[in-house]
Amino acid sequence: MQQLIRESSLFREVSAQGLNQVLGSGILRSVEGGGFYFMQGDPAAHAYVLVSGRVKMVQIAPNGQQITLRIMTPGQTFGGIAILQPQAGYPATAQAEEDSAAMAWDTAHLRELAKTEPSISLNAMQLMHGYITELQERQQALVTGRVEQRIARILLKLAADSGKKTEDGILIDIPLTRQDVAEMSGTTLFTVSRTMSEWERNGLLKIGRERVIIREPHGLVKIADDLAR
Amino acid sequence: MQQLIRESSLFREVSAQGLNQVLGSGILRSVEGGGFYFMQGDPAAHAYVLVSGRVKMVQIAPNGQQITLRIMTPGQTFGGIAILQPQAGYPATAQAEEDSAAMAWDTAHLRELAKTEPSISLNAMQLMHGYITELQERQQALVTGRVEQRIARILLKLAADSGKKTEDGILIDIPLTRQDVAEMSGTTLFTVSRTMSEWERNGLLKIGRERVIIREPHGLVKIADDLAR
């Protein structure tokens, strides 16, 4: 657990004594599956490092449609904007997908810590930079790519993040509904189902209820990178 | 000019002596219309504050299609990620739309300055947070909204940023081609033309070559916010 914090994206490179302060000033929060750490727009009062479980960052559009931004695994940071004035609202909602726990630091402590440990600020910026890059890539895909490509990319990304090798291919080791994939790729449940079924017929995937195994990553990559439009 | 820097998004709230250092360590670069301050992927060596002219931030997709992220006006910061390790590449390309000039600071100086003036780090984070919010909003619009809505929003945003009141309505005070609008709203030149012509017929807009006047902002807002889909 200390290990996890020390290597977390927010506190890596923090000195030994700094780390003690960090550990001392954080509090542990646990949220059961389906619950929320915070909702989009809430004043950004805490930054979190996930300790156990899985947490989904989602956005909810005015019309109620959901967009899943990312699925976090232990060690990852969310709500990092809390370093700024808490007036800044959280830009997304953090929902636990299963029972989970996370360490939390409030704005005041964070700023205090950042004063003596500048790497915290840098880490936070690094994180934000990462989000920006990711968002831009996604936006690019949305504008320039076909739905098919977007789905392929999401599957590959999931495989990279939580893939496990099996004899059949790479298993995406999270319960994953077609709806989930749709929310991540900006399309509908139906289109995802049709597309993935097609891929199963071609032998690219092996799919089951809430399960995806990638048989031929290479084939997916080819689809994802295909320039033709 | 000092005025501009003092009030810029990157250096606001910096102390008087800090500001002197800032002014001393920056260099002035000018780029003629069509030229580039930097290209997407270049190592992020400098952060800039625009002094004069207009600069467009664009992304170029693998297939060559362009996405315009924002159009900067004097006082705004671009390339702010340079505070991080320059290994981080710029996430977008900065192209001058007309003859322009900008103050530039390199990574080493920035970090030095940030050490004594912590507000610089905070400003940078604030900036990044702004981008993230903007990108997320745009992504949401891309996924959930109709093309019509996206165009309406872009026009409203442009009006907010560079609108000038005239007797006919709000003039968007930048030369703006249909292609530009298309790149910002993630659609095509043709669709933009058709949509805007329609709006002109309905009296919402008055349009000309590279010119847009919003006659009834309220009508556009209604389209932009319309939940029906």
Next chain:
DNA sequence: TTTTCTATTTGCGCCAGCGCAAAGACAAAT
């Protein structure tokens, strides 16, 4: 086993928006 609940598939119809091509309208240069 049977029931119940939720996830998934699939047929069908539909239309928003794309892409091309050709014509028209401006603005600046000659």
Next chain:
DNA sequence: ATTTGTCTTTGCGCTGGCGCAAATAGAAAA
């Protein structure tokens, strides 16, 4: 006034992907 180059409009045809509804299939509970 004429030319040249760029921006804009518009007709036409096409199709990817959406949305609904009904059927099917798994998994878990009873």
